[in-house]
Amino acid sequence: MHALFARLLTELTEGRAVVLLTILDTKGSTPRTAGSHQLILADGTTVGTVGGGYQEYVACEAGRAALADGTSCLLPLLLHKNPTADIGGVCGGELLVFCQYLAPADAAAIAFFTTLTQCLESHQPSWLALDVTVPDRWAMALQYGTQQVTCEAATAQPGLAACAGTALTAEGIQARQDGVLYEETLVQPRRVIVFGGGHVALALVPLLTGLDFFCTVVDDRSEFANSERFPMADQCIVTDFADLSQHVTVTPDDYVCIMTRGHLGDYEAQKYVLTCHPYYMGVIGSRAKLAFVRNKLKQDGFTEEEINRFHAPIGLPISAATPEEIAVSIAAELIAIRAKREGRQKKGAFIWREETDGSYHISKGTI
Structure with missing residues (x-):
């Protein structure tokens, strides 16, 4: 996605118009889901995909027409037999595609997509809202952290942007009293901060980055927190564990794994x-x-409820022994936590198998 929006930004900056195709909604079986994007460039070529095949051909032709006319439009595509809007598809689904015309050298659009690409590049959790109440008078809002930037079509009317200034809360397209709004998560919160750069971290960080997490490694020894040891980490921070607040920012969006080399490091990190x-x-x-650190935290005034928020010991109970096995157990737990957080949890996901008297039975997990 970053490459697509970076190309879009290049086209606008260099003075070329572009049309952004976005699947806003789907029903039934479709090749691509809502949130899929494709660019129609000024020379008629494309970047990205909204599904391939004839449906993409129709969408691209609509995008080329929008580019030629300098207008935006909504395009419904039916992939099943229909007397008026059938395009010959057999998947059985339906799509709603927005063909969004972006004018060349538009300063507001350039600023907007500059911020958007920066969010994608830095893995900044971010959300996009698109007001399509009147397609040719669209408006966009990008929310990241506590900040929000907006952009609108040159033909937009003042006050039309239902999305501007509002908190983004839901996925997909919604019909509201003040208009039709589409919302999309651009970057899910997926940063993992690993306190301690020892053997388990060395096995864990490459595993997590391969699973679309983004890792920061923190240690008080420079030889254990550096880009040579952790080439796949986004960031390595060397600091005394007693001085973390001055050098490490932990947000409510983050995942934290604590595995320092000793009791006191764990205590300071926790x-x-x-x-x-x-x-x-x-x-x-x-x-x-774990008991040593728990007692010290209680002496500091932390409650049992607060301390119990820690998953301790970390990882799913798979009888892991080696650093590599422990890393797998931790990664598996984070996959499960992330899936639940992002609404992708499958039925029975938190049921675990335990062996008793040589046979297996099902019991509830603790995730």
């Missing part, structure tokens, strides 16, 4: 992380180490 309220907190360690 004490700091508890004040940041991240989405997920896990800590590796023996029962003795």
Whole structure:
């Protein structure tokens, strides 16, 4: 997606118009889902895909017409027999595609897509809203963190943008009293902060980055937190664990894995992380180490409820022993947590198999 929007930005900046195709809604069986994008460039070529085949041909032809006319439009595509709008598809589904004309050298659009591409490049959690109440008078809003930027078509009327200034909350297309709004998550919150750059972290970080997480490694030893040791990490931070608040920012969107080299490092990391309220907190360690840190945290005034937010010991119970096996158990737990967070949890996902007297039975998990 980053490459597509980067190309869009290049086209606008260099003075060429472009049409952005976006699937706003689908029903039934379709090759691509809502949130799929494709560009129609000034020379008629394309970047990306909204599904391939004849449906994409029709969408691209509509996009080329929009480019020639300098207008935007909504395009319904029916992939089943229909007396008026059948395009010959056999998938059985329906799509709604928005053909969005973007004028060349539009300063507001360039600023908007500059911020959008920066969010994609830096993995900044971000959401896009698109007001298509009147297709040729569209308006967009991009929300990232506590900030929001907006952009609208040159033909938009003042006050038309139903999305501007509102918090983005839902996925897909919605009919509202003040218009029709489409919302899309551009970047899901997927940053994992790993405190401790030891053996388990060395196995875990490449595994997580291959699973579309983005990792920051923190250690108090420069030889354990550097780009040579962790080439796939987005960032490596070297700091004393007692001074984390000055050097490491943990947000409510983050996943945190604590695996420092000792009791005191874990304690300092847990004490700091508890004040940041991240989405997920896990800590590796023996029962003795976990009990030691728990007692110190209670002495600091943290409640049992707060401390119990830590997944401890971290990882799914798969009898992992080696650093590589432990990394797999942690990655599996994070996959499950992420799927639940993003609304992709499958039925029975948190049921775990345990062996008792040589046979297996089903019991509830603790994720």
